[in-house]
Amino acid sequence: MSAFITDADIDEIAVGAAVLGTGGGGDPHVGSLMAKRLIRLHGPVRLLAVEELTDDDFVVPVGGIGAPSVSVERIMAESELTAALEAIERAVGRKPTAVMPIEVGGGNSMIPIAAAALAGLPVVDGDAMGRAFPEAQMVTFHLAGYGPGATVLVDHFGNEVVSRPVNGEWSERLARAAVVEMGGGATMIDYAYGGDVVRECAIPGTLTLAKRIGSILRGRSATGDELRDDERIDALCDDLGAYRLFDGKVSDLQREVDGGFTRGAAELDGVGGDRGATFRLDFQNEMLLARRDGQIAAVTPDLIAVLDLATGMPITTDDVRYGARVTVIGIPCDDRWRTPMGLATAGPDHFGYDVDWVPVEQFATQKEGR
Amino acid sequence: MSAFITDADIDEIAVGAAVLGTGGGGDPHVGSLMAKRLIRLHGPVRLLAVEELTDDDFVVPVGGIGAPSVSVERIMAESELTAALEAIERAVGRKPTAVMPIEVGGGNSMIPIAAAALAGLPVVDGDAMGRAFPEAQMVTFHLAGYGPGATVLVDHFGNEVVSRPVNGEWSERLARAAVVEMGGGATMIDYAYGGDVVRECAIPGTLTLAKRIGSILRGRSATGDELRDDERIDALCDDLGAYRLFDGKVSDLQREVDGGFTRGAAELDGVGGDRGATFRLDFQNEMLLARRDGQIAAVTPDLIAVLDLATGMPITTDDVRYGARVTVIGIPCDDRWRTPMGLATAGPDHFGYDVDWVPVEQFATQKEGR
Structure with a gap:
């Protein structure tokens, strides 16, 4: 830029x-x-x-x-x-x-x-x-x-x-x-x-980062090469040091506007390599907690993003639809959010989720261990 | 003063x-x-x-x-x-x-x-x-x-x-x-x-008016004479052009703090000259609607005040107690509140009471007619 x-x-x-x-x-x-x-x-x-x-x-x-x-x-x-x-x-x-x-x-x-x-x-x-x-x-x-x-x-x-x-x-x-x-x-x-x-x-x-992410998902790699639709999500994960957490189809969705927030949860059934597994996303304006078969895959303050499985285009909390085929990725947050003050401010406890914070990097280790 | x-x-x-x-x-x-x-x-x-x-x-x-x-x-x-x-x-x-x-x-x-x-x-x-x-x-x-x-x-x-x-x-x-x-x-x-x-x-x-009211209820008439306990309420009504609406005992009381207001209602059983009659007071921070045997005695924006029957001392919305013996008086509001804009702003409709506004002066006419 x-x-x-x-x-x-x-x-x-x-x-x-x-x-x-x-x-x-x-x-x-x-x-x-x-x-x-x-x-x-x-x-x-x-x-x-x-x-x-x-x-x-x-x-x-x-x-x-x-x-x-x-x-x-x-x-x-x-x-x-x-x-x-x-x-x-x-x-x-x-x-x-x-x-x-x-x-x-x-x-x-x-x-x-x-x-x-x-x-x-x-x-x-x-x-x-x-x-x-x-x-x-x-x-x-x-x-x-x-x-x-x-x-x-x-x-x-x-x-x-x-x-x-x-x-x-x-x-x-x-x-x-x-x-x-x-x-x-x-x-x-x-x-x-x-x-x-x-x-x-x-x-x-x-802002430069946002533009680079947009550029990759629209088909141009960081080095300027064209990317096919099915290459984009993996290219993004490589660029960001992010993790592809789950490919699935939205099988259940609750969402409501409450007290100045959009709150809800989505359930996903696995597709492709994730067939047979289930995934749950809890959100309050943002995707805050991602669980694969009940195990934490990523949790706030790490970033959880939902992308269209076919095109890589991002789907915001408000745009998640029943039946949509999506990929969920986990992006490590800035280190400041991983300090005791950062976790007290935006960690799972603050949002009322009774889970310990684990860095999204752990998901890769779990996956390799499977 | x-x-x-x-x-x-x-x-x-x-x-x-x-x-x-x-x-x-x-x-x-x-x-x-x-x-x-x-x-x-x-x-x-x-x-x-x-x-x-x-x-x-x-x-x-x-x-x-x-x-x-x-x-x-x-x-x-x-x-x-x-x-x-x-x-x-x-x-x-x-x-x-x-x-x-x-x-x-x-x-x-x-x-x-x-x-x-x-x-x-x-x-x-x-x-x-x-x-x-x-x-x-x-x-x-x-x-x-x-x-x-x-x-x-x-x-x-x-x-x-x-x-x-x-x-x-x-x-x-x-x-x-x-x-x-x-x-x-x-x-x-x-x-x-x-x-x-x-x-x-x-x-x-x-403020001068408030002091004069206080002075009368504490036993000194507008002309400086001493007033006995049982003369004070009538002296006040004379001074203000107010109406003694009801003497009674609080027989039921609901009161709660809700949305930054104190809301509730009190029911009274008549005593003395009002024996046999009942009275109901609805309030939202202020006494807003007074009904005697179901008939309107006074309604906002006219002022409804509750006084201790024995001493004449005022009892605020928050201090009304079950069993208290009280006198309810009605005081005509300033004429500005009786205009269409005044009634739209602070009349019974605004507070959700499905009654027409009637000036408290009408109570005197009704009472004479009884």
Whole structure:
């Protein structure tokens, strides 16, 4: 990727972002329409490497919060982005110099690009999760001890809420309560910090990563070779150091919007080499727990992604359909999530799963042992 | 009352405020302790008549929001008052010059006096309800077409939320959702306006009214004569143009805290002249509907107050007890509540009571007809 994001880059970033999660921004293909339109209108968006940020920068993470099912249905209003940027400037008394994805997964990869195009600002090539997570405090800023600061919510009714929660957990509680009232989705800014803090906390290069993932799944290898449909998933796993956990067909699915989240579970019957085995995926906005024949295959904070078995295209939490033939892959998370603080923040316990965390790498060992 | 409120005035105001409702501030006797202490510490609070306000004044209504049952249990932290005043100044960029009760009923009469003492500001002798109502948009500002403006919530955890809701109904929805998360009670500032708007909207003289009510119920008539215990309620009704609706004993009581409100109903069996009749009171923070033998005796927005039959002391929603012997009185509300907009905002329909509004004056006619 050049130092600019053009409208031609958007589709590849969106595919990669859908692999990295769903997030409060919903399906990235919905946000991608707005991002492309605003880039065509205002010109390409400069991509700023994390290490290029100076102490004078004021970096504003902009994204959607709410149930992905709702985010998809919301009309993405540009006025919400403008209102959110104005509100944070008013609240903090500092003019944003760059926009950043709070999470690179899902539509929250697209919203910052759209906001950057609209405001004539660069977008930071990095994020605060390295994937998508469902709750506001699940960010590297929180792991490093930084609070959410002035936190902005704006909705499409025109309401604006600026809170100063005492910590990340309170930010999540207050924002989620407001978002439920706002109809289940809103635009949010939190963890707006100077360049020094962002250099310390951001996971660098994740928009570029999303584009590389999208590129591979759309048939071009990292070295530029064309990939056949059936080569793409394995090529992606090689590139990411990821694991192909299961090939199967969705045999049962529960999903509901509840308290500002999309929650549910999917059951899979194995196909191909996995015939005879079963697989279960539990999700809360993100795929959080994957079990093969009752044994843990991957669990949060490691990333679990669902891909179309035939085309390799990612399927977000909200798009999993009964009868779909899919491949589930497991991607090791950033090391910061594997610390005691990382696991306490986004590990299985936090989500109420009574299982111990095991690194997804263990799955390879198990598989070899079978 | 002189142009200052001293600690000696507080108890009489608190008794009167408890007649005028409960409100989000809970029992005024809890708030009165804080008000007295802060007056002793910082000196008497200047009482400013509504007509004394100039266009340069910036008047800040401060109060509690939440279920009265919770407000009573909360430790009233002075730091919350300071934080709220600082937050509105930061949000609006205007320094408060006076504090005002948003509602004169209940503890929200005391909180502004305490805040005024703490901040060295005068308190306005007026409010935006003329009583207490349970929802944030039930204010004369709303009836006159003014929105809530920058709206501050602070809690005892240290969280601060400043919203700019599009209208009064949204203010209520967003604040209530936040307050439930905050544990059921918080300090709120809304409808902070310049002196010009407050002169237009405030119901004047209501702190003085509360003190006069308290004075009568504590045994001193408006003309300074001493009143026997059994003369006080009738003296109050004479003074206010109010109606003695029922004397009875509480024979059944349901009450629960639900969604940031205290809701419930009380059934009464008649005593004395009302022996043989029954009476029912429905409440949501305030007494909202009073029925005698199934016939409406008084209904919101007219004020329904419950007094101890023997002493005349007011009993707030939260303090009604099984077996208590009480007198229920009905007080005509300010005429602004009897307009179509007033009745749409705080009439029986809004609270889900399937009854037509009838002025409490009608009760007298019915009674004479019996």
